[in-house]
Amino acid sequence: MAVIAHKNPQVTVTVVDINEDRIQGWNSDELPVFEPGLLDVVKEARGRNLFFSTAVEAAIADADIIFVSVNTPTKEFGVGKGSAANLMYIEKCARTIARVAKSDKIIVEKSTVPVRTAEFLKQILHAEGSEYQFDIVSNPEFLAEGTAIVDLNNPDRVLIGGDQTVEGKKAVAEVSKLYEAWVPKERILKTNLWSSELSKLTANAFLAQRISSINSISALCERTDADVDEVARAIGMDSRIGSKFLRSSVGFGGSCFQKDILNLVYLCEFFGLPEVADYWRKVVEMNDFQKRRFVGRIMTAMFNTVSGRNLAIFGFAFKKDTNDTRESAAIAVCRDLLEERAILHIYDPRVKKSQIYRDLGFDPDKEDSRVKIVNDPYQAVADCDGLAVLTEWDEFNDLDYSKIFERMRKPAHIFDGRNLLDAERLRQIGFTMHCIGKGETGAAVKPMRRKSDF
Ligand code: UGA
Numbered sequence: 345m346a347v348i349a350h351k352n353p354q355v356t357v358t359v360v361d362i363n364e365d366r367i368q369g370w371n372s373d374e375l376p377v378f379e380p381g382l383l384d385v386v387k388e389a390r391g392r393n394l395f396f397s398t399a400v401e402a403a404i405a406d407a408d409i410i411f412v413s414v415n416t417p418t419k420e421f422g423v424g425k426g427s428a429a430n431l432m433y434i435e436k437c438a439r440t441i442a443r444v445a446k447s448d449k450i451i452v453e454k455s456t457v458p459v460r461t462a463e464f465l466k467q468i469l470h471a472e473g474s475e476y477q478f479d480i481v482s483n484p485e486f487l488a489e490g491t492a493i494v495d496l497n498n499p500d501r502v503l504i505g506g507d508q509t510v511e512g513k514k515a516v517a518e519v520s521k522l523y524e525a526w527v528p529k530e531r532i533l534k535t536n537l538w539s540s541e542l543s544k545l546t547a548n549a550f551l552a553q554r555i556s557s558i559n560s561i562s563a564l565c566e567r568t569d570a571d572v573d574e575v576a577r578a579i580g581m582d583s584r585i586g587s588k589f590l591r592s593s594v595g596f597g598g599s600c601f602q603k604d605i606l607n608l609v610y611l612c613e614f615f616g617l618p619e620v621a622d623y624w625r626k627v628v629e630m631n632d633f634q635k636r637r638f639v640g641r642i643m644t645a646m647f648n649t650v651s652g653r654n655l656a657i658f659g660f661a662f663k664k665d666t667n668d669t670r671e672s673a674a675i676a677v678c679r680d681l682l683e684e685r686a687i688l689h690i691y692d693p694r695v696k697k698s699q700i701y702r703d704l705g706f707d708p709d710k711e712d713s714r715v716k717i718v719n720d721p722y723q724a725v726a727d728c729d730g731l732a733v734l735t736e737w738d739e740f741n742d743l744d745y746s747k748i749f750e751r752m753r754k755p756a757h758i759f760d761g762r763n764l765l766d767a768e769r770l771r772q773i774g775f776t777m778h779c780i781g782k783g784e785t786g787a788a789v790k791p792m793r794r795k796s797d798f
Contacts, residue, residue, distance in 0.1 A: 381493035442472030479515035484544030490665030505540020562781030572781025596662030597662030659735025
């Protein structure tokens, strides 16, 4: 919304939330989320035509277009538990809108929602018996965290779905106008409502599938002498495959991929397509396998005993340039290591201690000797047997690894969950390197070979 306000100075954008702390944050220079470039955009538009407020009802009453951007978490109870989306917050919004509206409204689904949510929205708005007209438009968001402003300024496409009626098309055109302020018209794609809703889930499912596909190959690479980065490069040069999103890793995280795929799985099951549901479920299962496999590698290298040993963790966010930890692979990896009674020294340049403690199931107000959170990477590695890189922060490449080697216990292992570091150079310093999708050249554990090779 900040970018829309920035690009459309003639349009007043009011962002409302019932959470006062958050709104206070948005009105300060300490924004509630860390996102490169966002503060500059907010500062330019804030107070001019961008406002942040807790006066939800007044903002609804004033608005011509309402973007519903509440979260749609995976249901944790009842029918569809563990896979369907919980539409409780969407429903609450719809009921409030119907109750306070004093004029016709265009309601835009910005949250990622299951297919046919617009139908559900229409029913609720109708059930509230309002005398005004509500046109529902689907306008899913494709930005990625950490590159949000760049993605928004130059989107591959903007997708707007609406009813194929005269009013529906008019509503789509109104929303389109906001984007036409900076997005070339040919990149604004207009579809029916259901295609738009389904395209969002499908885009995320395809992106996550690419990561799970390359990660599945990384497992095979580790058993052979193939190198997953070389394989990714070789296949990525095929223009039909393309080179992006083929970086093998400890596993994908973030608030969207897993949730959206599970949502797709639920939809397939609901519509009587169990084979399709199984196909997509495997993408999530492969991701879980990848995280477990990473811990398995640490365990094998340490002869199955990490109990009481210090391990350093570099990076806790689900990707670089964000302080978001939702579904971060680091959570699963750290929890498994704690289960094995390792002592963790965690360093992340942006994630706060209280967040890490909460994610790992500890009381954020009490110190726990099992997890030490430090502000300095060199402090993190002191007396550690191993160092695991779990987020691809650029700054990890600029550290003095000779100094790190000196501080660690020997043999000093590095488990690079992002294939970020220069393994050759680090081996020369003396580290035992374990990289995703690469054999253990120079390591104590040799790659397993087929029987016929011996
Ligand atoms: C993702 C999509 O990329 C966006 O298009 C979408 O709008 C967004 O979800 C959403 O639905 O809100 P995001 O989760 O912010 O964006 O970040 P990504 O860059 O997609 O990364 C997701 C995860 O995959 C991260 O953990 C990342 O480290 C991992 N990843 C990504 C890999 O392991 N390998 C890759 O090659 C790329």
